[in-house]
Ligand SMILES: Nc1ncnc2c1ncn2[C@@H]1O[C@H](COP(=O)(O)OP(=O)(O)OP(=O)(O)O)[C@@H](O)[C@H]1O
């Protein structure tokens with residue numbers, strides 16, 4: 001018979017119970033309220049490792065903002081370049097909403113022109129507007145920052161006049177190109193100065209902190225940075241027991257402790273482990289012996305899914321770099337130790353380092369130090385036959 005399972009491992013899948021984020025949610029709710037009162041607010045950026053719950057948190061916040069009648073749009077930046085197209089589409093959707101009200105129709109021409117200029121000049125796959133050559137010339141611009149700022153100002157002004165605050169939810173910010181990010185920060189900065197009700201709630205891998213401050217020093221005042229991490233013991237306990245509890249199933253204390261220990265409180269791992277434990281359980285009680293029996297399936301599932309998809313995006317030289325990181329023993333490690341383990345000099349491996357950062361596999365922790373963006377990736381690599389083979393070859 002089909003058995004309902006209350007756990008939801010998977011990218012962006014909202015858990016049955018969102019544990020440990022109440023404080024963040026309450027704080028942002030206050031910002032939304034300010035936005036609704038036309039009080040300019042700081043924007044917010046969440047950073048954290050893979051599977052820690054960034055996407056579900058910003059999705060939850062989007063739902064709350066929508067309930068507060070804030071106009072919300074969601075952008076997921078991808079490695080292929082489509083940020084401009086997405087921003088333009090969101091801005092257009094906003095105008096559509098506003099222009100549905102007759103009395104605001106006259107407000108949309110200015111922002112519409114700004115969007116046209118942005119799209120015509122910076123979206124290589126542009127197919128939104130059919131314009132004559134002559135019109136195109138009219139809209140041509142050379143500066144992305146200027147064009148995007150124009151879009152934000154005109155949209156912001158419309159938002160202000162129509163009392164429709166707007167919030168952009170931008171996920172996977174680390175994939176934004178540096179000039180796009182710079183332009184976005186400038187545009188938001190200007191809108192903020194003018195007191196318009198426009199806000200961004202963003203999320204991305206830990207390297208975005210550095211990306212933002214590299215781009216513009218004032219970005220630190222524009223954004224509130226919040227690192228989100230694994231759940232505490234208490235929060236993990238809730239993430240584990242509440243979903244099953246809704247279906248009348250309990251865990252023993254030892255069973256929960258074992259799951260917390262193995263998953264280290266990482267939300268994705270908790271969902272994955274509990275999904276297996278629940279699937280394999282019989283009756284209304286889960287004890288630690290049962291959890292133990294599920295351990296092998298848990299690691300197999302992670303190795304063949306969560307970890308493998310990341311590993312398989314790496315080239316041979318990327319993989320060697322990763323092996324050398326793991327061989328360092330403790331992470332974060334320095335690039336010079338990685339180079340030593342590869343028997344190469346630092347300069348010759350710096351392109352691989354950059355490549356792995358841009359693929360979102362590793363990130364610079366502090367100056368010169370590196371770590372994996374995927375929690376527990378070291379353990380996975382150590383289980384790999386390829387790594388063991390590499391160690392033997394290195395010795396000889
Ligand atoms: N606070 C939480 N409580 C319980 N489960 C959670 C929580 N946050 C996330 N999860 C679960 O963890 C998994 C990963 O969440 P999510 O996709 O939001 O992570 P992410 O940080 O966006 O990862 P990535 O960097 O890979 O995009 C999902 O299965 C989700 O249901």
Ligand SMILES: [Mg+2]
Nearest residue numbers: 011012054055
């Ligand atoms: Mg995500």
